[in-house]
Amino acid sequence: MSKNKINGGCKSGGGKNxxxxxxxxxxxxxxxxxxxxxxxxxxxxxISSGATIAALGYMPGSPGLSRARAASPGAVERLISLKVxxxxxxxxxxxxxxxxxxxxxxxxxTGTKLSCDRGECGACTVLIDDVAHYSCTTLTHSVRxxxxxxxxxxxxxxxxxxxVQKAFVEELGPQCGYCTPGQIMSAVALLKENPHPTRExxxxxxxxxxxxxxxxxHYFRAITRAAQGG
Amino acid sequence: MxxxxxxxxxxxxxxxxxxxxALLNRYDKDAWKLAGGNDSFDWFKDRIKRPRxxxxxxxxxxxxxxxxxxxxxxxxALTTLAEIARNPLVRQKYGLLADAARKVGSPQIRNSGTxxxxxxxxxxxxxxxxxxxxxxxxxxxxxxxxxxxxxREHAIFGANRCMAVNASDTAPALVALEAKMVIRNPQGERVxxxxxxxxxxxxxxxxxxxxxxxxxxxxxxxxxxxxxxxxYFEKVSDREAFDFALVNVASATIVKGGxxxxxxxxxxxxxxxxxxxxxxxxxxxxxxQNDATAKLVGQAAVxxxxxxxxxxxxxxxxxxxxARAIRGA
Ligand SMILES: Cc1cc2nc3c(=O)[nH]c(=O)nc-3n(C[C@H](O)[C@H](O)[C@H](O)COP(=O)(O)OP(=O)(O)OC[C@H]3O[C@@H](n4cnc5c(N)ncnc54)[C@H](O)[C@@H]3O)c2cc1C
Ligand code: FES
Ligand code: FES
Numbered sequence: 001m002s003k004n005k006i007n008g009g010c011k012s013g014g015g016k017n018x019x020x021x022x023x024x025x026x027x028x029x030x031x032x033x034x035x036x037x038x039x040x041x042x043x044x045x046x047i048s049s050g051a052t053i054a055a056l057g058y059m060p061g062s063p064g065l066s067r068a069r070a071a072s073p074g075a076v077e078r079l080i081s082l083k084v085x086x087x088x089x090x091x092x093x094x095x096x097x098x099x100x101x102x103x104x105x106x107x108x109x110t111g112t113k114l115s116c117d118r119g120e121c122g123a124c125t126v127l128i129d130d131v132a133h134y135s136c137t138t139l140t141h142s143v144r145x146x147x148x149x150x151x152x153x154x155x156x157x158x159x160x161x162x163x164v165q166k167a168f169v170e171e172l173g174p175q176c177g178y179c180t181p182g183q184i185m186s187a188v189a190l191l192k193e194n195p196h197p198t199r200e201x202x203x204x205x206x207x208x209x210x211x212x213x214x215x216x217x218h219y220f221r222a223i224t225r226a227a228q229g230g
Numbered sequence: 231m232x233x234x235x236x237x238x239x240x241x242x243x244x245x246x247x248x249x250x251x252a253l254l255n256r257y258d259k260d261a262w263k264l265a266g267g268n269d270s271f272d273w274f275k276d277r278i279k280r281p282r283x284x285x286x287x288x289x290x291x292x293x294x295x296x297x298x299x300x301x302x303x304x305x306x307a308l309t310t311l312a313e314i315a316r317n318p319l320v321r322q323k324y325g326l327l328a329d330a331a332r333k334v335g336s337p338q339i340r341n342s343g344t345x346x347x348x349x350x351x352x353x354x355x356x357x358x359x360x361x362x363x364x365x366x367x368x369x370x371x372x373x374x375x376x377x378x379x380x381x382r383e384h385a386i387f388g389a390n391r392c393m394a395v396n397a398s399d400t401a402p403a404l405v406a407l408e409a410k411m412v413i414r415n416p417q418g419e420r421v422x423x424x425x426x427x428x429x430x431x432x433x434x435x436x437x438x439x440x441x442x443x444x445x446x447x448x449x450x451x452x453x454x455x456x457x458x459x460x461x462y463f464e465k466v467s468d469r470e471a472f473d474f475a476l477v478n479v480a481s482a483t484i485v486k487g488g489x490x491x492x493x494x495x496x497x498x499x500x501x502x503x504x505x506x507x508x509x510x511x512x513x514x515x516x517x518x519q520n521d522a523t524a525k526l527v528g529q530a531a532v533x534x535x536x537x538x539x540x541x542x543x544x545x546x547x548x549x550x551x552x553a554r555a556i557r558g559a
Contacts, residue, residue, distance in 0.1 A: 119338070186338075
């Protein structure tokens, strides 16, 4: 099955399958079902070889990609539009793909970090409609109509740093820096909603971002500085 | 390189409850209901659960929001914990639930995590979560109850082959508020009491709630019985954020002239279900709200506890939390 055929039945965004209206109305991906393999056989197949398929499926351009597509309806990418950092980006996305994966490995926005990949650290924090979310715990398909902001999207029109970024620099915020993009996104979300937070409000809002280097005091000072206008 | 991506599934994103129910009817046991995903994705990434079809409920507007009803409020199951924590209606009259919601996970988890997902979440016993073939996973042993098992987080009540506890922070609050759970499936709708919604291993060892694969939790109703009562929620965990309760307590108490007229109280982290403390309510009724009563009810609350090797501390913890809840601080 060619990729065109796979996506051919779906209107982008609406999820309607034109070939079989009615029964498959809600399906985003079922048009890729392989007629020649029964559902049950197929599930067994995925269970035994799931690791390889999914692992290869995530490496862009890897030779495994086409095999992954052919072997599994779930491994079918679908072309969608995402609003990232004020721009509309067209991108092929797997049903099980997380936003962190799409941002980093499909859109090249590697400022968003992945660390635990389990919603336990905050390194992958991005803004979805201005609210902080873990992109490792968000399906890309569920944010099609939302506005996503990553660390790359904070810069001003002529490339200048965002006030929160400046404050992080001034206060020598990071040590190794790995958690920093996530910390900054949480701080930006906080100050958008609450420009003059109290000490407690800062601590609470930042409690979803861990820092292995323990730069918490520096970050706290930086956020206080940003809230005071630099 | 990331080595733990999810295995493929078919993704459905219905925008109406009826469509979601049709999908549940079609896929039954092969379907997985997805809300905020904070519990679900762990299972998928660890490849212990591999649903064929994932039904993303986030696009269903009718499952979201807080509404005032003739007798209290109704909260859509897909309402986020962050929204519940800041909703004026919830905060003013049913602050217990707002306090509990505010204690879940981290800000980001609360921004996507839903009330429905929080009450329907699976247990956190790590033997089970690691995919070991224990009773709950369909096997015939419990890895948490051996002499060397690490069972500091496990049950002190009601263990029946399985020692896992209910990990939800909002569950005890809903039990204390005598909430009603509205469940829909392709056959229709039913409403069950929160305390009957959660089930233990003696009922079904593979599930934490009465929800069956075709059931959708659509809303949670909170009756006005305890509106504006004296509320107390406290959670003790190893870390302030990202961590589950070792023990939590939720109580609603109606006090008149220093005397406890009525109280409703439940503890999490001690049993496979939020433990509804009927005995405490009986002991406290008609007593003065003071230290002596608090001490008495604390002792009553933990009677019959059967700790494991590493969780004796939970008895004292629970006793103290219940005492504080009844005293109001
Ligand atoms: C790092 C971390 C820390 C956490 N800390 C806490 C904590 O401190 N306290 C706490 O209580 N929890 C905690 N959790 C557990 C849980 O992820 C959150 O409680 C969250 O609220 C779950 O909601 P969700 O919408 O993300 O659920 P999902 O993952 O989407 O769903 C969870 C389960 O509920 C089912 N479900 C969801 N919605 C419905 C519905 N409407 N009808 C029927 N079934 C449904 C799903 O099928 C799934 O089985 C934590 C999780 C993580 C990853
Ligand atoms: S990588 Fe997403 S929270 Fe850790
Ligand atoms: S600066 Fe190193 S992890 Fe935070």
